[in-house]
Amino acid sequence: MLVLGIESSCDECAASVVADGRRILSDIVASQIPLHEKYQGVVPEIASRTHLEWISGVVRQALGQAGLAPSDLDGVAATARPGLVGSLLVGLSFAKGLAWSQGKPFVAVNHILAHLYAPQLERELEYPFLGLLVSGGHSIIARVEDFDRIEVLGTTIDDAVGEAFDKVSKHYGFGYPGGLAIDRLAENGDPCAFRFPKPQLNKGEHSYDVSYSGLKTAAIRQLEQYRSPGAEASPANIAASFRKAAVDILLERLLKAAADTGLRRIVAGGGVAANSYLRSALGERTEFEVRFPPLSLCGDNGAMIAGIAARYIERGETSGLDAGVAARVPLYRRLSTAH
Numbered sequence: 001m002l003v004l005g006i007e008s009s010c011d012e013c014a015a016s017v018v019a020d021g022r023r024i025l026s027d028i029v030a031s032q033i034p035l036h037e038k039y040q041g042v043v044p045e046i047a048s049r050t051h052l053e054w055i056s057g058v059v060r061q062a063l064g065q066a067g068l069a070p071s072d073l074d075g076v077a078a079t080a081r082p083g084l085v086g087s088l089l090v091g092l093s094f095a096k097g098l099a100w101s102q103g104k105p106f107v108a109v110n111h112i113l114a115h116l117y118a119p120q121l122e123r124e125l126e127y128p129f130l131g132l133l134v135s136g137g138h139s140i141i142a143r144v145e146d147f148d149r150i151e152v153l154g155t156t157i158d159d160a161v162g163e164a165f166d167k168v169s170k171h172y173g174f175g176y177p178g179g180l181a182i183d184r185l186a187e188n189g190d191p192c193a194f195r196f197p198k199p200q201l202n203k204g205e206h207s208y209d210v211s212y213s214g215l216k217t218a219a220i221r222q223l224e225q226y227r228s229p230g231a232e233a234s235p236a237n238i239a240a241s242f243r244k245a246a247v248d249i250l251l252e253r254l255l256k257a258a259a260d261t262g263l264r265r266i267v268a269g270g271g272v273a274a275n276s277y278l279r280s281a282l283g284e285r286t287e288f289e290v291r292f293p294p295l296s297l298c299g300d301n302g303a304m305i306a307g308i309a310a311r312y313i314e315r316g317e318t319s320g321l322d323a324g325v326a327a328r329v330p331l332y333r334r335l336s337t338a339h
């Protein structure tokens with residue numbers, strides 16, 4: 001089954017052809033990072049206009065690299081939610097038009113579920129597993145029961161983790177996008193130069209929520225308060241200490257969720273899953289089977305959209321051409337028997 005997946009929820013204009021929900025035949029990601037760099041953040045109006053200019057070229061390249069014509073496809077899919085509404089509309093409308101003109105099934109995809117599907121593109125991973133989805137928009141710890149079913153165990157009560165990386169980087173002028181800039185800078189810094197406070201969350205027995213506004217404020221406005229004796233307030237030291245504090249918040253909650261649910265398989269996804277400290281700290285936990293998608297599949301991409309869409313098409317669950325976009329999705333917390 002050959003499916004074309006289109007992703008345009010934020011600043012990545014991406015398209016990919018995936019065979020049988022797993023084998024990536026092409027994966028084109030046109031990043032708008034240089035266009036947003038001078039604003040140190042994604043400007044929605046620029047993003048949607050750029051998607052409009054780029055989308056047909058990106059799709060043509062994805063089909064070309066796979067050696068296929070539109071008529072060879074068995075389905076066309078696009079991200080429908082959550083994301084920037086104007087940007088989502090470009091990809092979704094393009095996908096609908098292509099599907100309709102070729103008489104192919106169309107699937108409107110949930111971006112969060114697609115990120116959690118990304119590791120399946122490498123090799124099959126058995127369900128259930130514990131998913132950690134960390135990006136500019138999300139910080140989610142979930143029990144992933146199937147490609148289309150997750151139970152959100154915890155999420156952020158304020159900023160997403162990637163957003164905190166981006167804001168701290170923007171404040172100090174470390175570079176854009178912030179997560180990558182801080183990660184690189186941190187390699188030469190002392191992670192103990194600043195000892196930032198941990199968030200005081202409600203201590204409910206089964207709370208896996210995280211919070212980043214306190215850490216962000218500490219790292220930006222109250223920095224000196226947390227400096228270790230003798231430590232230098234250098235960019236590398238700030239970056240290393242912030243990176244460690246930000247990732248440790250995630251790790252603590254994630255490992256608690258693993259202990260409480262008994263899940264031994266852990267899968268990370270989203271842009272922050274590219275973080276080298278997160279990868280090494282989690283990789284060291286040999287008691288778990290930890291899977292990180294390759295870096296190319298951590299950020300936004302069309303392959304995860306095409307891959308998960310194939311699963312829906314296999315089940316005959318396709319979307320109508322009246323499917324719309326949504327900026328947000330409700331994160332239902334279904335109670336499980338363990339809670």
Ligand code: KG4
Nearest residue numbers: 135136137162179180183271272275299300
């Ligand atoms: O998944 P993604 O490409 O887009 C969405 O937000 O959906 O994630 C982008 C986020 C940004 O906040 C970026 O700063 C962060 O991922 N990021 C990182 C790293 N690379 C990208 N954060 C920490 N460490 C990294 N190496």
Ligand code: ZN
Nearest residue numbers: 135270299300
């Ligand atoms: Zn994403």
